[in-house]
Amino acid sequence: MRARTLRAWSWVHKWSSLVSTAFLLMLCVTGLPLVFTHEIEHVLLSEPWRPAHPVGPKLNLDQVLETALARKPGEVPAFMSFDEDRPVVNVTSIEPGGKAGVYSFQPIDQTSGDAAPLVAGHPIMEFLLQLHTDMFLGLPGMLFLGAMGLLLIAAVVSGVVLYAPFMRRLPFGAVRSGKQARTRWLDYHNLLGAVTVAWVLVVGATGVVNTLATPIIDYWKNTALKELTQAYDAPAPLGQRSSLQAAVDRAKTALPGMTLQFVAFPGSSYSTDHHYAVFFHGDTPLTAHLTTPALIDARTGQLAAVAPTPWYVKALSLSQPLHFGDYGGLGLKMVWALLDIATIVILGSGLYLWLAKRKRAQ
Amino acid sequence: MKSSGHHLTLWQVFRVPIGVATLSVFGLLAALLGDGVWDEVGAGALACSIAVLVWALAARRR
DSSP states (O other): OOOHHHHHHHHHHHHHHHHHHHHHHHHHHHHHHTTTHHHHHHHOOOOOOOOSSSSSOOOOOHHHHHHHHHTSSOOEEEEEEOSSSSSSSEEEOOOOTTOTTEEEEEEEETTOOOOOOOSOOOOHHHHHHHHHTTOOHHHHHHHHHHHHHHHHHHHHHHHHHHHHHHHHOOOOBBBBBTTTTHHHHHHHHHHHHHHHHHHHHHEEEEEEHHHHHHHHHHHHHHTTTGGTTTTTTSSGGGGGOOOHHHHHHHHHHHHHTOEEEEEOOOOSSSSSSSEEEEEEEEEEETTTOEEEEEEEEEOOOOEEEOOOHHHHHHHHHHHHHHHHOOOOHHHHHHHHHHHHHHHOOOHHHHHHHHHHHHHOOO | OSSSSSOOOOHHHHHHHHHHHHHHHHHHHHHHHHTTHHHHHHHHHHHHHHHHHHHHHHHHHO
């Protein structure tokens, strides 16, 4: 490699790393417990609970919704989701015009309407997740972290290019532990980088895609779902909506064989102002991550459309498991954690190497 | 790119990292696309990166 080319790549590696390191360290440190969110919340939140009437009839979804909203006067429903292993319906509601990211989450016993204990969403994990997602800054924070992810990709690519000239005289994995600290840490940095490169690129790139969730969903709503909304000018008001239970039943007949995942209410981020968007997922390992919504006109209760999501929404859906590492059991999560720790060492050693070089130059 | 008295070719430099990267990507996808035993196979393939790291630290430190 010509000296000038080498210097250019070296410049890219130095600056892409320096600008992003502090944020990447924050992401790695918060990401480590987040990998085990399910396990941690199981410990923090587990309390014995059984439904009030295990064999009795269940409330219909309209009754559940009414019960939930009665406990949060003035709020409007945003989402409804369904626990898989207990008869509990979760209602997420928000204050109209309220701050982004502020919402009420109520798990409700479908056999009685009583509040059920939380099994997810512990405040500590929610705090870490929010810090990891947008640093409490909303969309600008998300997009900023996405930019840091792009810098990470630049740092990895330039790191791979620089690896070759450094390793031309050394066998793979050599650590010159007898030499000075700077040489030793350079060897550790190279070795750790060489074995983690694919995982870091996948987690980095899918993380960047996840930061684009809001624009991706907005684009989908403004293009593919646009024509469904043209019949109306004003959003469907709360008092004039057709039965939610009937809407979900209608959606189920439109997508037989699929599993109900959640309902997005009119005006929420995953629906239009005029429809219940009833989301289903498939049953194979791959399609379990992919959702298809049936849109039910919230005024008339008629099926407006089954809207298979376009490729960019599918890409977003698949980026989530590949970023979180929560799709292959505890074994995969353990490897995820080890690779995350390796990444922390790479970031730390990179910072050290830069500081040591600067000190020497002075 | 000219090699002037270097010991290793590009292939020699990159063959282990390429092997580890290939296994890692295979592991990530196997666990995503398969269920049951594929989850373990995927985790195992991805864990090869850690195994190579441990091997290098044990065998290549001098």
